[in-house]
Structure formats: C-alpha cells, structure tokens
Amino acid sequence: MKSEVATTYEGLADLLDGAPWDAPTLCSKWLVRHVVAHVTMPVRLTPETFGAEMAAAGGDFAVLSETVAARDASLPVADLLGQLRSPALHAWQPPGGGAEGARSHAVIHSLDVTIALDRPAVAPLEAMTAVLDVLVGAGGSLFGLDLTGLRFEATDAAWSWGDGRLVRAGSGPLVALLSGRTLPTGEALPRA
Incomplete structure (x- = not known):
C-alpha cells in the first residue's frame, strides 16, 4: 500500500x-x-x-x-x-x-498547485483531514493566524473545529486557509 x-x-x-x-x-x-x-x-x-x-x-x-x-x-x-x-x-x-511533517508538506504544497489551477486535490482525503488536525492543534501559530472566534467545517468529510463565525469549505481549501494562503476567491484568515 x-x-x-x-x-x-x-x-x-x-x-x-x-x-x-x-x-x-x-x-x-x-x-x-x-x-x-x-x-x-x-x-x-x-x-x-x-x-x-x-x-x-x-x-x-x-x-x-x-x-x-x-x-x-x-x-x-x-x-x-x-x-x-x-x-x-x-x-x-x-x-x-518526521512523518507528520512530510505528510503536511506534501498535502499543503500539492494544494498550492491544485487549488490555483482549479483542479481536484491529489492528496487523499484522510491526509487532508489529518493535516487539518495538525493545523488547528497548533491554534494557528504555525502560520501566524488568529483563529479566535472561528468555526471550521469541512463539506467533504466529518471534520470540524472551533466555535464562532462559520468557515465552511472542502478539506483542501480549509487546509490552504489554515496554512496562511489566500484562496483564488480572495478569502484569507486573519493574521495574529
């Protein structure tokens, strides 16, 4: 496998x-x-x-x-x-x-390409939700974000985190947002 x-x-x-x-x-x-x-x-x-x-x-x-x-x-x-x-x-x-860092690196940078090209994600859904857990587990500090008052919900997986204003998207766009990226729509998360 x-x-x-x-x-x-x-x-x-x-x-x-x-x-x-x-x-x-x-x-x-x-x-x-x-x-x-x-x-x-x-x-x-x-x-x-x-x-x-x-x-x-x-x-x-x-x-x-x-x-x-x-x-x-x-x-x-x-x-x-x-x-x-x-x-x-x-x-x-x-x-x-370690292995977690390698997975995060692969997932985040693959999304940097696929989202920008408007192509489907190539990372497995399980990998993206695992990276979401890492990103919110750090409370936004990995990329200098302020996650206070935000709730994230994935539309393609049973994954959510936080309380407050809802940010709802597919796992890939959520990973990109939580990695400090600005989406092609202009959406971005607040900086700390």
Whole structure:
C-alpha cells in the first residue's frame, strides 16, 4: 500500500504532466515550477549539499528555499516530474518534523498547485483531514493566524473545529486557509 505522501506526489506528477508550469500558485511569487522545485529539493540535495546551501543562506531556511526554488525551477519538466515520482522523495522526512511533517508538506504544497489551477486535490482525503488536525492543534501559530472566534467545517468529510463565525469549505481549501494562503476567491484568515 502506498503512503499518503507517495500518493500525493505521484498524483501531482500525473496532474502536471502536460499542465501549465508557468501558472501562478497559492504560494506568493511562485509558479508551479517553483513549488515543484521546492518540494523535490530532498531528491537533489544530499546532507552535505544541503549544509552548504544552508550556510550560503546564512542559516535561514526561507532564504535557502527561495534560492533553490528560483534556481531549480529551470530544470527540465521531465526531471522534476521524475523527482515527484521518486521513492527518495516519498521516504523523505523533514528534520524535526518526521512523518507528520512530510505528510503536511506534501498535502499543503500539492494544494498550492491544485487549488490555483482549479483542479481536484491529489492528496487523499484522510491526509487532508489529518493535516487539518495538525493545523488547528497548533491554534494557528504555525502560520501566524488568529483563529479566535472561528468555526471550521469541512463539506467533504466529518471534520470540524472551533466555535464562532462559520468557515465552511472542502478539506483542501480549509487546509490552504489554515496554512496562511489566500484562496483564488480572495478569502484569507486573519493574521495574529
């Protein structure tokens, strides 16, 4: 049985085979190719090259991510698709994040692409609701959000959280909102 991470990345590769790679995503300033270059970084960077990249970025992971995404977005599409399908990517776990962090990374970034392209989610519904639990469990702090007075309800799963003004949507758009993204409709959650 495939892991949720493998299913998500393979589904994204299938969706993007022939899709517009220069289309915007929910990640501000990143096109589809930048998001894919970012999530496939673990396939290309060994621990040694990651350390060198981190040192060059002054120890700032956000700077490293931007640098690598900008540089590696120009790799051939076939290479990036192959990296999305790579067992090395499917087995990767972020330092300090473990399997839960790998699942969250795959789900959130796949939604950055699928929602922006108005395509169905490629992440399994169970993975999206698990990520919703992680995001609300942190009370919005992971992405600097203020969840006070809000109730979230998924329209495609038996999932809800909170009390107050209702925010009702599919699991994918809820994950995107709780990850600090602005939806194509302009909807976003308040910042803390």
